[in-house]
Amino acid sequence: MTQSTYPPRRIKSFARCAGRMTPAQKRAVDEVLPQYLWSKDAVVDKPLVLDIGFGMGHSLAWQAEQYPQFHFLGAEVFMPGAARLATLLQEKKLTNVHIAYGDVVLLLKEQLPVQCLAGVQIFFPDPWPKKRHHKRRLLQGDFLDRLLPHMKAGAFLHFASDWAEYCLAVKAVLASYPMLSFEKPLFGVDALERPKTRYEDRGVVQGHDIVDILVWSKHE
Ligand SMILES: C[S@@+](CC[C@H](N)C(=O)[O-])C[C@H]1O[C@@H](n2cnc3c(N)ncnc32)[C@H](O)[C@@H]1O
Numbered sequence: 001m002t003q004s005t006y007p008p009r010r011i012k013s014f015a016r017c018a019g020r021m022t023p024a025q026k027r028a029v030d031e032v033l034p035q036y037l038w039s040k041d042a043v044v045d046k047p048l049v050l051d052i053g054f055g056m057g058h059s060l061a062w063q064a065e066q067y068p069q070f071h072f073l074g075a076e077v078f079m080p081g082a083a084r085l086a087t088l089l090q091e092k093k094l095t096n097v098h099i100a101y102g103d104v105v106l107l108l109k110e111q112l113p114v115q116c117l118a119g120v121q122i123f124f125p126d127p128w129p130k131k132r133h134h135k136r137r138l139l140q141g142d143f144l145d146r147l148l149p150h151m152k153a154g155a156f157l158h159f160a161s162d163w164a165e166y167c168l169a170v171k172a173v174l175a176s177y178p179m180l181s182f183e184k185p186l187f188g189v190d191a192l193e194r195p196k197t198r199y200e201d202r203g204v205v206q207g208h209d210i211v212d213i214l215v216w217s218k219h220e
Pocket of ligand 1 (some may be wrong): 013014016037052053054055075076077078081092103104105122123124125128138197198199200
């Protein structure tokens, strides 16, 4: 594991937490979201997959429906997105998803046991294209230092992006961790099918290539 520490004043990987919400969204925040909120005492009896930055939650709700044998924990800092996912879960009567509303860094620090994850998904994170903003990108060494202790041996990490230069940087940082392998180990968990996401659609419209990167945790 590389050694890096968080800067004293943490740099945020997101630009907005709340947007203007419709009355229906506000109602969902008050009445529906609380039923799905994650707490560290939550009892989970299936392999747990963390989805970081699920946006409006459509792809995560799709996966929860397709994969009832998994339990999903969606982390999202954008309140209208958390409210939307909660509403989708209620409409589809899905019980295999919890929502961690807030910064995933705090979730990892305070609300998630070590060695509990069978998989981690980061689909189309904000690319922060300007060089002076690269430090705000989510997937880099200091974040991996926080995330990896929560992954079980054989857990997958699935990253997808339409931003070529971010993908190159991610590949390089992942390759610098000896405990990660680009080949699935025999005891590794198969990554789940990734549905097309909203941000993927945007990237495709802009003519960007989509890149998926998969690694597995090898540590015992
Ligand atoms: C570009 S969107 C992608 C949404 C979705 N995965 C998709 O592909 O359509 C990135 C999302 O990550 C969320 N996000 C960024 N940093 C985060 C953090 N530190 N904790 C939780 N969510 C975060 C943002 O609020 C945003 O909704």
